[in-house]
Amino acid sequence: xxxxxxxxxxxxxxxxxxxxxxxxxxxxxxxxxxxxxxxxxxxxxxxxxxxxxxxxxxxxxxxxxxxxxxxxxxxxxxxxxxxxxxxxxxxxxxxxxxxxxxxxxxxxxxxxxxxxxxxxxxxxxxxxxxxxxxxxxxxxxxxxxxxxxxxxxxxxxxxxxxxxxxxxxxxxxxxxxxxxxxxxxx
Numbered sequence: 001x002x003x004x005x006x007x008x009x010x011x012x013x014x015x016x017x018x019x020x021x022x023x024x025x026x027x028x029x030x031x032x033x034x035x036x037x038x039x040x041x042x043x044x045x046x047x048x049x050x051x052x053x054x055x056x057x058x059x060x061x062x063x064x065x066x067x068x069x070x071x072x073x074x075x076x077x078x079x080x081x082x083x084x085x086x087x088x089x090x091x092x093x094x095x096x097x098x099x100x101x102x103x104x105x106x107x108x109x110x111x112x113x114x115x116x117x118x119x120x121x122x123x124x125x126x127x128x129x130x131x132x133x134x135x136x137x138x139x140x141x142x143x144x145x146x147x148x149x150x151x152x153x154x155x156x157x158x159x160x161x162x163x164x165x166x167x168x169x170x171x172x173x174x175x176x177x178x179x180x181x182x183x184x185x186x
Contacts, residue, residue, distance in 0.1 A: 002132075007124075027072070031105075070085070095131075098125055099135070160178070
């Protein structure tokens with residue numbers, strides 16, 4: 001696992017920064033969205049302040065262990081965190097690979113926030129981990145917005161992982177589009 005130092009990433013009018021306790025109110029308010037809950041079925045719903053604090057402890061451990069780097073997304077025109085993005089560094093057979101995932105609150109969607117955050121997190125990951133060669137991204141085939149973000153952020157569509165896992169909230173096995181970005185493509 002890489003050595004990771006929690007750091008903020010600032011890019012124009014938005015920033016990515018490691019989660020902090022003072023993000024809890026905005027996180028709880030914005031992640032309790034049915035659309036987020038449908039596609040992020042491993043995130044508790046309804047999401048409570050105790051879930052936020054458990055998440056902050058988990059993300060701090062990810063930074064310490066070098067397995068994950070997670071950020072709250074902040075935009076100058078909004079008060080508090082408007083989304084989250086994380087990079088999970090894969091190990092063993094996937095050495096040199098990572099996976100990125102994100103969510104954005106309803107009021108911040110359609111403004112390029114997820115695309116900008118995804119590009120910034122990818123740049124950060126490639127800069128922070130010299131041996132990182134590939135970042136992949138999976139999006140439910142029915143989540144058109146997430147698939148658009150991947151494409152606009154410069155990821156290449158590789159194919160579909162059919163019936164990749166069961167999503168209890170949607171009541172079906174989900175097909176995921178697999179996207180990737182190589183270091184030299186950034």
